[in-house]
Amino acid sequence: MRAVTWQGKHAVAVKSVPAPAVTDSTDAILRITSTAICGSDLHLYVHAMPGMKAGDVLGHEAMGVVEEVGPDVTSLRPGDRVAVCFDICGCGGACFFCSRGLYSSCAASNPSRVQAEMYGQPTGGFFGYSHLTGGWQGGQAERLRVPVADSNCLKLPDDVPDNQAVLLTDILPTAWHANELGEVGAGDVVAIWGAGPVGILAAHCAQHRGARRVILIDPAQYRLDFAAARLPGLETLNPTKGKGAVAALYEMTAGEPGGAPDVVIDAVGMHYASSLAHKAQMALQLETDSPEAINECIRCVRKGGRVSIVGAYAGWTNAFMIGAFMEKQLTMRGGQTPVQKYWGALLEKVRSGALNPALVVTHTLPLEEAPAGYEMFNAKRPEDGCIKVVLKTPA
Ligand code: NAD
Ligand code: ZN
Numbered sequence: 001m002r003a004v005t006w007q008g009k010h011a012v013a014v015k016s017v018p019a020p021a022v023t024d025s026t027d028a029i030l031r032i033t034s035t036a037i038c039g040s041d042l043h044l045y046v047h048a049m050p051g052m053k054a055g056d057v058l059g060h061e062a063m064g065v066v067e068e069v070g071p072d073v074t075s076l077r078p079g080d081r082v083a084v085c086f087d088i089c090g091c092g093g094a095c096f097f098c099s100r101g102l103y104s105s106c107a108a109s110n111p112s113r114v115q116a117e118m119y120g121q122p123t124g125g126f127f128g129y130s131h132l133t134g135g136w137q138g139g140q141a142e143r144l145r146v147p148v149a150d151s152n153c154l155k156l157p158d159d160v161p162d163n164q165a166v167l168l169t170d171i172l173p174t175a176w177h178a179n180e181l182g183e184v185g186a187g188d189v190v191a192i193w194g195a196g197p198v199g200i201l202a203a204h205c206a207q208h209r210g211a212r213r214v215i216l217i218d219p220a221q222y223r224l225d226f227a228a229a230r231l232p233g234l235e236t237l238n239p240t241k242g243k244g245a246v247a248a249l250y251e252m253t254a255g256e257p258g259g260a261p262d263v264v265i266d267a268v269g270m271h272y273a274s275s276l277a278h279k280a281q282m283a284l285q286l287e288t289d290s291p292e293a294i295n296e297c298i299r300c301v302r303k304g305g306r307v308s309i310v311g312a313y314a315g316w317t318n319a320f321m322i323g324a325f326m327e328k329q330l331t332m333r334g335g336q337t338p339v340q341k342y343w344g345a346l347l348e349k350v351r352s353g354a355l356n357p358a359l360v361v362t363h364t365l366p367l368e369e370a371p372a373g374y375e376m377f378n379a380k381r382p383e384d385g386c387i388k389v390v391l392k393t394p395a
Contacts, residue, residue, distance in 0.1 A: 001016070001018075001141060001142040001143050002014055002015070002017075002141065002142050002367060003016075003017045003057045003138075003141035004058045004140035004141065004391070005017065005054075005055050005056060005057055005058065006045075006052050006053075006054065006056045006057075006058050007054050009047075010045060010046070010375075012058060013371065014367060014370055014371065019142070019143045020137060020143055020144065020145035022070045022145070023145070024147060025070040026070055026072045026073055026150065027069070027070045027146065027147055028068065028070070028076055028146045028153060029069075029143060029144070029145055030062070030063075030065065030066055030067060030143065030144045030146060030153075031065050031067050031142065032062050032139055032140075032141060032143065032393050033063060033064045033065065033162055033392070033393060033395075034062075034063050034064075034165075034390055034391070034392055035061060035139045035141075035166065035391050035393075036061040036062075036167070036171075036361075036388060036390045036391065037059075037377050037388075037391065038086075039197065039198060040060070040312055041128075042374075042377065042378050043269070043314075044058065044129070045374055045378060049314065050130070051112070051131040051132035051133075052131070056135075056137075056138070057137040057138040059128040059138035059141065060086035060129055060138060060139060060170060061139065061166060061169040061170045061171070062141075062144055062166070062169060063083040063084060063156070063162065063166045063168075063169060064082070064144065064393075065080070066080040066082060066149075066153075069149060073150055075150045076149055076150065076153055080155055082154060082155055082156060083154045083156060083166065083169050083343070084144065084152060084154075084169055085103070085152050085154070085169060085170070085339035086169055087104035087106075087337065087338060087339055088109035088110075088124065088134065088136065089106045089148055089151040090106050090107075090108030090125060090147060091106055091109075091148070092148055093151055095107075095108060101341045102338055103124075103151075103338035103340045104335065105124050105335075106124050106125070107123065107124065107125075108125075109124060109136075109147065109148075110123060110125035110133055110134040111135075112131055112132050112133065123336075124336065127139055127144070128140065140367065140370060140391060142367070152340070154168060154344065159351060160347065163364070163390060164350050164356075166390055167201075167357035167358065167360070167361075168343050168350070168357070170339065171198050171357065171388075172201055172350070172355065174198050174201075174202075175198055175202040175267075175310075176205050176342050176346060177335070177337040177338070177342065178198070178202040178265045178308050179205045179206055179308075180342075181308035181309075182265055182306045182307070184206050184209050184263050186209070186210035186212075187211075188206075188211045188263055189211070189212060189215075189253060189258075189260075189261045190211045190214050190261060190263045190264075191214075191215045191263070191265070191297075191300060191301075192206070192214065192215070192216050192264075192267055193217050193265065193293040194268040194293065195218035195223035195224050195236075196218075196223070197387055198267040198310060199216060199218070199227075199267035199268075200216070200359075200387065201357055203227060203231055204355065204357075206263075208354060211263075214233070215235045215236070215237055215249065215252065215253075216228075216234055216237070217238075217239060217249075218236075218238065219240045220380050221241075222382040222385055223380070223387065224237075224238060226362075235252070237249065245296050246299050246300055249261070249300045250300070253300075256302070258304075259302055260300060260301060260302035260305070261301055262305050263301070263305060263306045263307075263308065264297040264298070264301040264307050265297075265308045265309075265310065266293050266308070266309045268292075269310075269311025269312040270311070270313055293311065294309060294311075295319070295324075297309075298321055298330060301330060302328075303328045303330075304330070305328070305330055306330070307333070308333055308334070309332065310334065360387045360388040361387070361388045362385055362386055362387045363376070363377075363389045364389075364390045365389060365390075365391055365392070366391070366392055366393075366394070367393050367394075369391075370391055373389040373391060374389075377389050
C-alpha cells in the first residue's frame, strides 16, 4: 500500500509499504478515505522528535471504511464508515485512567517507558507519533490497523461528509477540550494564542459556548483574517504589529470587570521558526523576555483566571513564569485530548450545524501529494492561504 513516511527533518516521502493485517482479536483494518495533516505532525517534521525512525508511517487523523475485523470486535462490521481517534485506548475502557475519561493517558497502548522515566508515569499511545508513544503505524496511508477497535472507532452516519468527520479524529475534540480545561462559559472573555486549525476551532467552540469576547492571537496575519472572515464577532491580534501580544492585550481588556481575560488558551505549543512571521515573533519575544506563548498566557490572564494548554510540549521548558502563576491564583490545566470522551456529542453538534469544523479545511490533496502538503502547511505563506490540509486516498 502507499503511505506517507517520515524520513528525517523536513523530509516526508510517499512509499510503498506492507499493508497491515489483523494481528490481535480486537483489531480492525480500515481502508482510509480521508486523513489530515496536523500541527502535531509539524513537530515531527520540524524538530524530529526523539523516537522517530526513518520509514515510520505518519498520521493520526484518519477515517475510512472497515474492511476486516478480528473475532472479538463486537460493534463494527466490514463496510462501516468510521472515524479513528488519535489517542489509543488499549484497555477497552477498563483501566483506572480510561474509566475516568482520561483515554489519552491509557498506558496499555504505549509500551515505551521513556516518558515514564521523565514524568513519573507512563503516557498514552498515539497513532503515527514516534516510538515514545507506542510506535503505532499512522493513518496517512491506504490502510490502518486500529487496535481495540470497539474503543477507538466512531461509527459515522451517512449525512456527515468526510471533510467534517475527519476533524472528529483530533482537532474538533481538541478545540473542545481546550474550552473544557478552561471552563469556558457564558460571558467569558477568552484569549487564544495560535490561529492554526486548533486555535481557530477553539475560538469557534468558545463562541458556541457563549463567550462574550474571543480574541485570537497569531503572527500570521492571513490566518487571523481567515478566521475573522468566518467567525463573526471574533477579535484578532497580531503580536508582530504594534506593541506585542502582552501590552496589546492588557489594553484591549483593561475595561473588563476582571481587568483581563478570564480564560487563556495556548494553541501554539513548542516553538519553532518556520516562517518569516515566526522569525519576527521570535525576535519580539527575545526583546520582551517572554520566550513562549505559555508565559504570555499567564501574564495576560486575570487574577483567579484559567490557563488551558492544548499546544503540545515535551520535556523541559526554561524560564516558566511561576511567579505570575502563583501570585495571580491561577488554575492551569493541559493535556492530550481524550477524543473518545467528546466525539459522540461533537458528532451531534456537527450534524445539527451548531459546529462546522470543516471551515478550517483549505486544501484537499491526493495522498501522493503529501510532501507538498507538509511543506505548504508548515511554511504558512500568505499566498498559499493554508490552514488545514486533508489528504484523500484513491477510491
Ligand atoms: P499550527 O502549526 O497550524 O498552528 C500554530 C499557530 O501558532 C500558527 O498559526 C503559528 O503562526 C502560531 N504561533 C506561533 N508562535 C506564536 C506565538 N508566540 N503567539 C501566537 N501564535 C503563535 O498547528 P495546529 O494544528 O493549530 O496545532 C496547534 C498546537 O496544538 C500544536 O502544538 C499541536 O501539536 C497541538 N495539538 C494538541 C493536541 C492535543 O491533544 N492537546 C491535539 C492536536 C494538536
Ligand atoms: Zn492532530
